Structures are given as C-alpha cells and as structure tokens.
Amino acid sequence: MRMTEMIAVERMDGAVAARAESAFRVVYAEVFAEKPYEETPKSIDANFRRYRSQVREKTFSAALARTADGKPVGIAYGYPLSPSTGWWDRLTTPVDDELRREDGRRTFGLMELAVRAPWRRLGVxxxxxxxxxxxxxxxxxxxxxxPDVEAAQAAYRSWGYRKVxxxxxxxGAVLHDVMVLDLGSGADAAPLHQP
Known part of the structure; x- marks a missing residue:
C-alpha cells in the first residue's frame, strides 16, 4: 500500500470543522512556523480567532487529511466571498470592475491549504x-x-490557477500573488483540474 493510500481526506462543513479545530491547529502551527512564514504563537492564535468566525459561515467548506492512525497531516478551508469583501481592495494595482465583482456565490475564497512536511509531494x-x-x-x-514558496506556486499553476x-x-504582510482558478459553469464547464 502506498503512503498516499493511507491518507484519508474528509470534507467538512463549518460545524464539523469547528469541532476539529485542534487538528487544524496542529497542521497550521507546524506548517506556518516554517520559513518563510515563521508565524509566532500570537499570530497563530489570531488566525484561529478568525477561524472560529469563519466556520460559522453557512457555506464554509473544509478538508482535513489524516493518516490511518488519525494523525492530522493537511488542511484546506474557505467559503464564498461576500459582495462586501475587502479582498480586492488590497491589490497593489486595481483590477477592472468585472474581475472584482462579487455576489456572495461567484468566488470561493480559499483561505488556507497546508500539508505537513513528511506528507508533501504525495498529492495530499x-x-x-x-x-x-x-x-x-x-x-x-x-x-x-x-511568490517565494515555489512548490505551492507550481502546484497552483499546474491546477490551472493564474495570477491576476x-x-x-x-x-504588515509581505507581497502575495493573487491567483484565480476559473471553474466554469453549467454543462460546458471544464474539469476542476487539468491533467
């Protein structure tokens, strides 16, 4: 059995993710303590104060990856952006109104995606x-x-994301690339991931 086959990925809504906060915290604290992130206990606590608010979003979606013995190895979570989101306001160069238009359903904001070091590059x-x-x-x-986390950048590009x-x-944050993955809609939609 390959290592990836021993990793279970569970999709969760907000209520289930709220109950699994400690598992999300284990992964987040380990991954984001590494360079180049170097988050402190204070910034990790601040992230999980936001997390407790985010999981209350009715459209919140999360995924938790665990080993066969239950050890958390990866996290992902987010929710659709509201019409009043400030996400687009933080861009260094404004984008056109159509790109920044939000209606509460149009754009899923992926807040976090992280995998602990021993389980990276396995498709988790x-x-x-x-x-x-x-x-x-x-x-x-x-x-x-x-932009300085090359493995993540390469993964996002291979999945179809483009920098906008x-x-x-x-x-106080360093400059980040803002990336978009077009999912399409209806019967003509492209597959979620390109081979």
Whole structure:
C-alpha cells in the first residue's frame, strides 16, 4: 500500500470543522512556523480567532487529511466571498470592475491549504483542494500565495490557477500573488483540474 493510500481526506462543513479545530491547529502551527512564514504563537492564535468566525459561515467548506492512525497531516478551508469583501481592495494595482465583482456565490475564497512536511509531494494537497470544492457552485476560486514558496506556486499553476495581481492581504504582510482558478459553469464547464 502506498503512503498516499493511507491518507484519508474528509470534507467538512463549518460545524464539523469547528469541532476539529485542534487538528487544524496542529497542521497550521507546524506548517506556518516554517520559513518563510515563521508565524509566532500570537499570530497563530489570531488566525484561529478568525477561524472560529469563519466556520460559522453557512457555506464554509473544509478538508482535513489524516493518516490511518488519525494523525492530522493537511488542511484546506474557505467559503464564498461576500459582495462586501475587502479582498480586492488590497491589490497593489486595481483590477477592472468585472474581475472584482462579487455576489456572495461567484468566488470561493480559499483561505488556507497546508500539508505537513513528511506528507508533501504525495498529492495530499490536490486531494484536499478537490474535496473542499466538491459542492461549490462558484465560478472561480481565489487565493493569495507567497511568490517565494515555489512548490505551492507550481502546484497552483499546474491546477490551472493564474495570477491576476499582487496584494498585501493584511497589515504588515509581505507581497502575495493573487491567483484565480476559473471553474466554469453549467454543462460546458471544464474539469476542476487539468491533467
């Protein structure tokens, strides 16, 4: 049995993800303590204060990857952006109104996608990405990615994401690439991931 076959990916709604917060925290704290992120216990606590609010979104979707013995190895989560989202306001160069238009259903904001080091490059991130988007009716997915994390950048590009701008997603943040994956809609929609 291959290592990837021993990893289970569970899709969760907000209520289930809220109960699994400790597993999400284990992965987040380990991954984002690494370079180049170097998050502190204070910033990790701040992230999980936001997480507790985010899981209450009725359209929140998450994925948690675990080993056969239950050890958390990866996380992904997000939800559709509201019409009043500030996401587009943080871009360093404004984009046209049609690109930034939000209606509460158009764009799924992927807030986090992370895999612990021993389980990287095994397809776990891709499986979680697919799981978290399983029931979405969004036309597209939006995320912020650090340009200096080459493995993540390569994965996103291979999945069909394209860069549409750059942003400082929060006060004091380094510059991130803003990336969009077009999901299409209806019967003519392209597959979620290209081979």
């Amino acid at each position: 991130a891709r499986r979680m990405h697919e799981a978290v988007l399983t029931d979405t009716t969004a036309e597209r997915v939006l995320l912020n990615a650090r 701008g750059e942003a400082h997603p929060w006060e």
